[in-house]
Amino acid sequence: MKIGILQTGHAPDEVRDDLGDVNDFFIRLLDGQDFTFDTYAVVDGDFPDGPTDCDGWLITGSKHGAYEDHPWIPPLETLIRDVYAAGVPLVGICFGHQIIAQALGGRVEKFGGGWAVGRQTYDWQGEEVALNAWHQDQVTALPKNATPLASNAHCENAALVYDTRIFTLQAHPEFGDRMIDGLIQARAGSVPPDLIAQAKTNLGKPNHNTRLAAQIGTFFKDRHL
Template sequence: MKIGILQTGHAPDELLRDRGDYDAHFQRLLDGHGFTFETYNVVDMSFPESVTQCDGWLVTGSKHGAYEDHPFIPPLEDFIREAYEARIPMVGICFGHQIIAQALGGHVEKFAGGWSVGRREYDWNGEVIALNAWHQDQVIRRPEGAKVLAANDFCENAALVYEDRIFTVQPHPEFDSTFIEGLAIHRGPGVVPENQLQEVVANLDRPVNNNQLAAKIARFFKERTVA
């Protein structure tokens, strides 16, 4: 099964050499599940020719806001809606989670409650799942028909499923502790409150459930369910 990675941003220059760009993170995350991958740098206006060019689509994270004025956002929203109508399975992570919601009628904004960074725990249908987060923007109003799979006190729409068509997650199952530490060092200072950055570092050794999310993503692509 061929997965098209719609790359909507690039990793910080300081982390590219050792960890690769965002597409590399997802290829590592989903390694062993039988997928092949092709990357499209939509942030640089490099789009697939058709929604049927791959068997499934994955929309990455980004430093950009879904509501910001960037050339790639309108055609990406059109692509999302076309894939939805064609029932091509799609997964979105962080910015991907947000832009998909926005494209399908939801609302995204800079959350008044501030940032969520580092290891965070989510109630996933009664099960506690820990993942690394790095966001201030949130899906404030979900689209009609989107069902909540996971939430916590800070983020009520932390994971959504749209029938058997789309599965999206606000935190980052593709980010390991090394990369989160790099973000805290290179992207956090002066942007994220210092006490939160200190908490990120303090929690680096605590486990996260990235492999569990990888299995959910793989199952959604193959079977159209995350149950």
């Protein structure tokens, strides 16, 4: 099964030599599930010809806001709507979670409650799930066809599913401790010091990246979680 990675940003220079670029994180995350990958750096204007070029699509995270004025955002929103209409499975992570909601009629805003950085715990349909996050923007109004799966006190719409066609997460199952430590070094100046200190304290604690990797794989193959 061929997955098209729609890359909406690049990894910071501080981690790229060690960990690779944004697409490499997802290739590692989904390794061993019989996927092949094509990457389209949509952030640089590289788009597929159409929604059926791949068997499934994954939209990555980004430092950009879904509501910002970039020339690649309107065609990405069009592609999202085309993928949804074509019934090709689509997964969105962080920015991907947000831009999908926006493209389908939801609202994305800079959250008044501030940042979430490092390890977070979520109520996932009655179970506690821990994942790394790094965001201030959030989906604050849902498209009519989105169903929430997970939330916490800071992020109401932390995971969404759109019938059997789209699955999105605000957190980063592709981020381990090395990436969070790199982001602390690269972007700490924009985040309150107490949140950075907490993120450092949480380095080394367990998370559910492997579980989410399996869920993403199952969604691509079987259209359920």
